[in-house]
Amino acid sequence: MTSPGRTDALDRPPRMAVGWPASNEEDVVEDATHGPDPGPIMQLGLGFWGSKTLLSAIELGVFTELGGGPERFDALTGRLGLHERSARDFLDGLVALGMLERDGDRYANTPSTDLFLDRNKPSYIGGMLEMANARLYGFWGSLTEALRTGQAQNETKHGAANPFEAIYADPATLAGFLKAMTGISRGIALAIADRFPWADHETYFDLGTAQGDMPVQVALAHPHISGGGMDLPVVAPHFEAHVAANGLTDRLRFEPGSFFTDPLPRADVLSMGHILHDWNLEEKMTLLSRAYDALPEGGALIVFDSMIDDERRRNAFGLMMSLNMLIETPGGFDYTGADCQRWMREVGFRETRVEHLVGPDSMAVGIK
């Protein structure tokens, strides 16, 4: 939270996705000489244009199609099944948004979109954005109602007891959700595998593990670590397939159950990633308390989420993620690193710390 950065965030709106770069510099000058510039307001307000354009590009498989190399306009639009009317505006729009490159008539992925948005690459992180396109974009259309009522606006509006019941009920939705979680957590898993003092511990279980990418990345980086992941029974085949694909079946096992009602696995280290923000305060405290009870003396709990900065004025993504919990859950909300450390101490952890990981995510570590 450097104060230059904070000043930046307060004194002028951040630059928007759908900008008008041709005149940005001029605008800044005009801004200084002729008072406030409406540009940033219009760009944020209409920012859903650029956002939905990328989501549709992922849905249409643009980046997967270009994963094989650059393609000419006609061949590309033909294979993507794009109507001629707006195909060029769509692709050139992706160029202007920095998601594609264009050389003459040939379109190509950028290094980033080639690595992260080609479904055929293991580094694909588009699952979360596929879910955003298929579910969240529409649900967020009811944000105003959510803000007035405090009620979720997703499948639960139509009878599901909680979003997971709805997501877990349909095999295709479940598979997509679990892959999505792996996609958005991969960079975090690598950071934790790299920065946490694993040498001091031998066993590790991840709670609400989905495909189990957290234990997989930790086990791959630290051959002395064994353990596994806990999630609802329906998740088992997805976990076992991912672990087997990484050749870790001998060291990582699946523990079926609910982290609210079933005994938690015994291990030196437990983690909850993108879990705590799904639940209300009472449920959060229950989860932290159950983790504390399951740990041995000297054991550690790792909690990570898109933690909001302690002053609640800089991590816009963390604050928007909390509004996403409003849209998606009955009582979930995101929180600051200070909140998480306070809760950890309330349930008994004697030592706590917070470390920034990657992007909007930070981890809080509690030592019993």
Next chain:
Amino acid sequence: MTSPGRTDALDRPPRMAVGWPASNEEDVVEDATHGPDPGPIMQLGLGFWGSKTLLSAIELGVFTELGGGPERFDALTGRLGLHERSARDFLDGLVALGMLERDGDRYANTPSTDLFLDRNKPSYIGGMLEMANARLYGFWGSLTEALRTGQAQNETKHGAANPFEAIYADPATLAGFLKAMTGISRGIALAIADRFPWADHETYFDLGTAQGDMPVQVALAHPHISGGGMDLPVVAPHFEAHVAANGLTDRLRFEPGSFFTDPLPRADVLSMGHILHDWNLEEKMTLLSRAYDALPEGGALIVFDSMIDDERRRNAFGLMMSLNMLIETPGGFDYTGADCQRWMREVGFRETRVEHLVGPDSMAVGIK
């Protein structure tokens, strides 16, 4: 279109609305040392979160409520009718997005949001964003279908012959639309009043004039100019009210009619602002040709829109606006300044030029 700017747009994705400023600098460093950063992709893909948050804030009247000065959290949320669950995340999110300021427990508009998003100020530009919130956000949810079929996804999907028939059919929608057009065109109107050589001309008519803010701003700045605006008859009372409010009834009159089928008013200067992009190429040529025929020798036509940069790789807003024409119209599309000059010369204009105005908007001027 400076090449540094272009390089910027090509080499790295633009900074997104929903950023994680707390770690942006670190990410840039990591980016340089550890290869591609997925952050910009996730921020663009989830950019609709920040966008819809601003749109809901405008709908809820946050900036109008704060137009009277800073307010404490409890008083503000009470008056806005916000449920306690997410009120603080919502308001702090607006702080992090640069749309509000916060001092202790008191929230305040920024200079920009106070000027442009308080409905009680004449400088209000929120009309377009109110329409985006009420109509476009939902329609854009069908962008993928639009890209595959080339078909509009707004009210016309359910029977309206064209979006204007739908918009003009409902008095409230019409009033909102006309105000919205004035809001987004105000800065442009001031720029054209300031930069066009009005001293060389005496009469001016704006085609598709809505509330008539273009002729109003020009007439206010140039007492020797008279003329008015043309639009469909239903628009008359809105035009006349705006002109009367500006004390210009003696110099500006309303010409009822369709610019496709009725005779165009005779004037030294004609303009079409945010009009040409609504129509397909044949209709565009018809409008340019009719304007040419109506002008005297030496007369000028001013066309302005969010013109796409000639290389179609920098003005993301102009390209997104063209996709918005896909969503909103049967055949409309945006275009480059080079396209517009070529079309103008095809219908007979002997001299043409393009000048950047403000934000994403440029004007093309054709001299007969």
